Amino acid sequence: MTVKLDFEECLKDSPRFRAAIETVETEVSVLETQLEKLLKLCTTMLESGRQYSAHSKNFVSGVQELSQNSQGDSMMSECLEKFSESFNKMIGRHEELLDTTQQSFKQQLQSLVKEDMKQFKETRKEFERSSETLSSALHHNAEVPRRRHHEAEEAVLALKVARTAFRARALDYVLQINVIQSKKKFEILKFMLTFMEAQSSYLEQGFRVVKELAQYRKDLAAQLHQLVLESAREKRDMEQRHTMIKQKDLSQEDAVPELRTEPGVAVMEGYLYKRASNAFKTWSRRWFSIQSNQLVYQKKAKDALTVVVEDLRLCTVKPCPDHERRFCFEVVSPSKSCLLQADSERHQQAWVCAVQNSIASAYNEEHPEPPLGQQPLERAASLSAAKLQSPLGRRLRGSTDKHVVDQVQRLEGNAQCCDCREPAPEWASINLGITLCIECSGIHRSLGVHFSKVRSLTLDSWEPELVKLMCELGNRVINQIYEARVEEMNIKRPQPGCSRLEKEAWIRAKYVEKKFITKFPEVRVQLSRGGVGRGPEKPPKPCPKPKPPHLARGSAGTSPGNASPVAGPREGVASGAVAAVEDLHSLHPGPLLYRAAGAPPSLPTMADALAHGADVNWVNVAQESRTPLLQAVAANSLLACEFLLQNGASVNQADSKGRGPLHHATILGHTGLACLFLKRGANMSAVDEEGKDPLSIAIDSANADIVTLLRLAKMREVELAQGQAGDETYLDIFHDFSLMASNDPDKLTRRSYDLKLTTL
Template sequence: MTVKLDFEECLKDSPRFRAAIEGVECDVSELETRLEKLLKLCATMLEVGRQYCTASKAFVGGVRDLSQHTQGDPMMNELLETTQLSSRQHIQTLVKEDMKRFKEARKEFERGSEGLASALHHNAEVPRRKQHEAEEAAQALQTARARARARALDYVLQINVIESKKKSEILQFMLMLMDAQASCLEHGHRLTQQLERYRRELGEQLHQLVLESAREKRDMEQRHAMIKQKDLSQDEGVLEGRGEAPDAVVMEGYLYKRASNAFKTWSRRWFSIQSNQLVYQKRAKDALTVVVDDLRLCTVKPCPDHERRFCFEVVSPSKSCLLQADSERHQQAWLSAVQSSIASAFSEGRTEAPGQHPERPSSMSAATMEVSGRSPREAVDKRVLDQVQRLEGNAQCCDCREPAPDWASINLGVTLCIECSGIHRSLGVHFSKVRSLTLDSWEPELVKLMCELGNNTLNRIYEARVEDMTVKKPQPSCSRAEKESWIRAKYVEKKFITKLPEVRLSRGGRRPPLKPKPGSISRATEPREAGTPPEGLHPGALLYWAAGQQNLPTMADALAHGADVNWVNSAEESRTPLLRAVAANSLLACEFLLQNGASVNQADSTGRGPLHHATILGHTGLACLFLKRGANQEAVDVEGKNPLSIAVDNANADIVTLLRLAKMREAEVAQGQSGDETYLDIFRDFSLMASDNPEMLTRRDLKLTTL
């Protein structure tokens, strides 16, 4: 222990002792000031440390949100808690307790010194003659001296204790602080070693990203150079089949629109065809302005007589809109896009706008058009995507092999990626009818149709000679122009299908009948393997044969080779492939033919169409299908009978119900009544039974009367 003041000097109370006391008091006062400052700095450091921890946690949280891979670390909290504990145990004890005792001892020492000085002064003033007062003064002086010495000794003790502790306690505090910091650094070192592997992985990923970035930069520079070499004097201004929404944008670009005000001013606006509507907007943040609410309600025509060039007019029952393109090519592109969208809207049977009923062809009644539309009440079957994609080959786009396609061509029976679906849509519905596997409603017969064909089957037909021709099929990374060139060559020009032998064509190019004449010899009558088509058939005759066999791949092959979907077999009462499929009671074959443009009202030589034959044969599911597709139930055969009278004669209660419901619905629509959706539910039930449980659709022998 280091002794700052000697106890012997304390008893002497000499000027040296008083000077030493003053020096010690100055040192203690300065020590207290510095310790209090240190405590404040420590508190500030702790507060800043807490703020650092909070900011660090927020930063780590941001990194976690970014990568979802970072884990928290309590290392800094541990350091701060150790520092706070150390300062509280040592520095605060020294300042708050030891300093307090030192100050109390100094006060007692000062009071004792003052009492002793007073006793000395009184003792000195007592005269000799007053012996009694002298004795009392001497006694008081002795008591005051004893008290002052005791308090002085206590004060010196506290001084020596302070002098001793100020070294050990402060040193211990610094040592504990250093230990905490060392522990923190050791912990950080261990974590750094643990992160070494992760750092190496990040470095490898960074290297790959740098390489990919360089490749992408090179590709963009090459594409930039190629585009600069093209003729950019003509602005395309059009994007087709973007598919950014459930109903893909068919076309978009700038057009001039003439205002309907008295000044007839022209304004340039951004137009697009989407969701079966023609809309425009001035800026991207502006709301869309609808020009035509339902494209089925309008027509489009060029205006060659207008004083401004490249004008065309979109006419609807309520208004007309005069538009102007930038060039003749743009004008033709917009005319074709609007016309194709109108045809697509009718073909796909989109739900009509409330309170509006478009004009329909004479062969299609109002009721059947309502039936063919997809009701908003129909929920999207989430299993359709999985069911169709599970088919071998359907897990990739049929044309570019993009994985997980979620679009389909319902008349071809193939799955497509979103970009190829846009190209298919631009071909027109007579080549391909595009539908979303996830966003559209699917009838059960369409789902089965997709599963009956598929990408592998269609590619064996449309890509039969690709390997022989050494043609390269596009990849998912290819440009839209490359994919469009491939798709047009494949489906429109049909460059890759096998060529038909000349023996399949009759002399003069006429269609030969499928049945041989009596007494003639034909290879078609020779015994052959079941399901094998006769040799030497014209594509139309092959389609007719395959429809009777319910062989959809062969039907697709015949159509690919140019078969007329409405081919007439003169040897069998001028029946068509659709009538042949009705005779075979093949719901899938009928659906396939209808999706590929077969006429639902084409009659045979007896005047009977598909609905007549379905009614005669009692095929309720087929009758429901034809009514949904717009069959004319008022048509009569050579005997003057329509389908309803035939159903009544045959006592087929199901078909009678369907025909009467369709007729009632047509009458309601003609009178401007919306009616309820009961009949839609009934048609939907019949469709489900026809597809999933055809045995439930049995004829019922009931006594029926006509309406």
């Protein structure tokens, strides 16, 4: 409202004054409507704020109750107490904000609407009544005839009174209009200023409260990050343990109670049925244990121990085969006897043996002999476990995982995500040999393991051959294959800030649809980290009989002396290179993969062949139905074999003589490869056309290390078939063999010509 009325103008009662009055009345009506709406909104805001404060207080109370129940965890209780206290302070500041807003709301806006607007309306009604009275007086004065002097005087007098009253009401109305116009401005502005100052004070106080916790929140975030990593490791370990246990036959009876020899620990414990000594001879199931030369039991963990035999040296134990209940045995002491029942015959024998050993131990003050039924394999496993606790064993096991991130990220191109260039990636695709950020790793995982196998560089354990495989390939090599035509197609790569949808579309086009690889056929020689040599396209020729591909780059860990026994003599460097170009130029992906896996293997060329659709189990009928994996075995390339297995190669696919990769590794004496195939589930019982399995071949060739590995694997196989979980000795020994195969392969060349005289 911007119209201001002049007092002199209202006395004239001119059309301009009447028009201004109408304008003012319209604007005041609109203002009143808007203020009433604002009043309702402000009231709703205050009510909602008070409800929020009440619910927040209830939430803080719940947090404080949770803090009281977490007294045993200092980290959690401290966090809950600090945060609940700070949040409670902020709730108090919020209530102060609501009180200040409500007070200002009543003093300014509500007063303006309820009082000033009401007075304006009353003044307007009086002005309108006086205006109507004046109009009637004017009309009556105009109608009085000239000859009626008395009526004329009365009309003039009435007109004078009406005009005086109208002018007084008009002056009051104009005054009220100008007052409400001026008051409207400062009342609304004052309310908004007070409201914003209260908001500013509330936010500043909240900021100070939060700032006091800045360092604590920073420290807590660091601790939380470590907790997340530890939780992920524990979850992975529990899932592996869960899977291993679930593979057992869950319908089998409970395991035999464990016999222990540590001082201060229960020698034997488990559930037994005990016959009461009362007249009813009732049977009750109780938790029994042998500890401190006493036989005791209890019903619940909180119950006090009940002593059955105070001194085992004064008692004897004997089975009760004649009792009507099965699996009973009796512990007899000078004062009383106790009849007990086990769940099975094995449990009965174990308890009888445990009591007898405890009696002997109490007499001799020595540890008991191993319990009846302990197998030589278990004793050998114990010795092996002790051996692995030696400094050498610890060094071999811990030397690979310690610097995985540094080794992998140090490779050129691996310091950024292979797909979106996010720095410092902590995830990897082990079958592709690339590093990934966490978001791209999630997209790779959704593609399925037949496209990409994702593993964490920090959370997962890494076998030494996998680390070398990652360092042999890398982002730069793989991108030269899968992004070969990106520049030519003028396609923009995704950046770290792109959305997940953009990254997912790029990754699917790159690895699933393979839109950016070069079109087959093209030359695949000279594929290296420096670039991919390509020649002009030519029509594909029939695949010639494979020859040893003398590639420009070999696989790490492979020497000329390890060449395939089926390969011909090496030619000169120049002629060999030309022959390789001519041969590989005409090869389709399957033969290309086969040739690249031979001596010396080239992992980048193998990756290129797989990208162009090569069958990882392609069979070369012309050479005894050999596969690329058998070629890699012949070349004694641990990395090539690992790469093929990670990309889906069958570890049991045999050649025309019935010999699989494990047969060939045994024949050639490649212990590291034999260890790799056994870890990947190779069939040890498969026989070739001569009826020999890998173990008999290893014994004939007097390879001590492979014989050891095969025997351990067979023992493990028997344990799993019997439903025994065993310990981790088997995995530790194989892990040590893997480390030696990668770091010191010369140690795996031991032979013993006495093996032929040994038996299983």
